[in-house]
Amino acid sequence: MNESEHKSLDFIRQRVSDDVANGKNDGRVHTRFPPEPNGYLHIGHAKSICLNFGLAEEFGGKCNLRFDDTNPDKEDTEFVDSIREDIRWLGFEWDAEYFASDYFEKLYQWAIELIKRGNAYVCDQSVEEVREYRGGWDKPGKNSPHRDRTVEENLDLFSRMRKGEFKDGEKTLRAKIDMNSDNMNLRDPAMYRIRHATHHRTGDQWCIYPNYDWAHGQSDSIESITHSVCTLEFEQHRPLYDWYIGQLEVHHPQQIEFAKLVISNTMMSKRKLTELVAGGFVEGWDDPRMPTISGFRRRGFTPESIHSFAKRVGITKHNSTTDIALMNLCIREHLNRIASRVTGVLDPLKVVIENYPEGEFEMRVTGVNPEDETAGTREVPFGRELYIERSDFMEEAPKKFFRLTVGGEVRLRNAFFLKCNEVIKDDCGEIVELRCTYDPETSGGKAPDGRKVKGTIHWVSAAHAIDAEVRLYDVMFENEDPSDVPEGKDWKDLINPNALVVIQNAKVEPLLADASSGDSFQFVRNGYFCVDSKDSQPGKLVFNRTVTLKDAWSKQQKKGGSPN
């Protein structure tokens, strides 16, 4: 890292920078990203990934991927695979991949060392007894009656725990620290519990499993990690982290905590996300409504947009809630630069141009992306019958409505001026067709006589348009803080019923027939859409709305109440 290249560093980078400058760890920087493979990664993990891998990149160091798989009950290889995929998709490659379970034997040996030093003991207390003996934050704890077992007895018991001579919960190995500590984590924490379960990697090889605190720091140490970055809730665990490593007298990484990401209108709790998936509230972990990395991917977010988001959110030690609008900004900003403009009419209304010859068509040439000249041009067919957006027509329009009205004139984007003469309705009074005329003199989008139009609307040739299914996504929760559940309600009651609105009969321009999975487009005046990676097929296109365009008109409408 070239010092002073950055105007300001967040407190972690500052600290790492200082350590490097002071020659700590021989100036080495080695971080790790340590997910538990018990679910899919979400945007909060992305923040941590960007931090850990970013630190390694910026300081010429390394970053490991380590699966923190010490709880056989919850973990699965499905999650291991998805985690790898998501990190790579974000554009990072780890220097080494490990599993905490790689260290089970080493950890076991170290535990024996602690027993021999008289710093750990086998305890027979039940969960309830342990809780009772631990005391409270106003009450001192009491020593376990098994705290003073001899080293020999502990060694024997511990090896028999490993051999499977005891049932689940019958015994634990505990660190002998201080039952009166102000820090509850230091009141003789459990190091091992007995769990006769099949582990996704070690199978039935073990029936005792190390707890987080006993596994994490030691794993860091084994991997020569220099800076062990984690979230704030582990702050009180740091003394224990330091205690274990201090006892073992091995390489001592520095744990540093930062505030985890909270986004408005979003639920980030892994437990609750799991519940959404298991309960069928969403299609799966990669449902575009989910704040998972795979959900964002399927929704049409780009890795770049997520990097940009992570950067803007910053790293601090205080909890805050980031407005979901920032997320939207980041993806719009990127897609605006790279997405091809196409026409998609979401709610089609038939327009017949009475003065355009029947059966004739012409090709209109138009730019692919005004933000990128190199993107070239494309051709779209124009003819007598078109579809326009239903919301672009109003029979009785307010003054501020710049779109099509009876007797009014608008510009058809990249084509001609169009005037509406007559509205055709069905028996229910529903508008089914507009009879219009166009002005052939306005081919360039301007009138030779200099008359102006206020609005430009998009359209697609009825004869050429392709049918598509379009899935409109919105925030999963309408409440800014979905963890704030009103009395008598369940958090799931707060799910936004309109988080997904499916449109079956959208009409898109013919060019889109060749669109392939994951491709992103701007549907002009509508938003950014991508081809759904799971359900879209040639001949049966499915688009996901990634994000809308900013919409000053609808905002104004909402503000002013009903139009008119």
Add this chain to the structure above:
RNA sequence: UGCCCGAUGGUGUAAUGGUAACACAUCUGGUUUUGGUCCAGACAUCCUAGGUUCGAAUCCUAGUCGGGUAACCA
């Protein structure tokens, strides 16, 4: 009830004792064949009270508010 951590505009961050910066959001106005983009402008005396200092958002003290924390989860 203990212990730990935090506090800058509506929101997220910056200023590393020298006189509040950037972005989002919001509102104005301009450009525009996307009511998009782009451009211009508006919007805070830094939780409170004391103190240290020539000078404090930054240091100290007290208070207030917020968060975390007592799993054989991570």
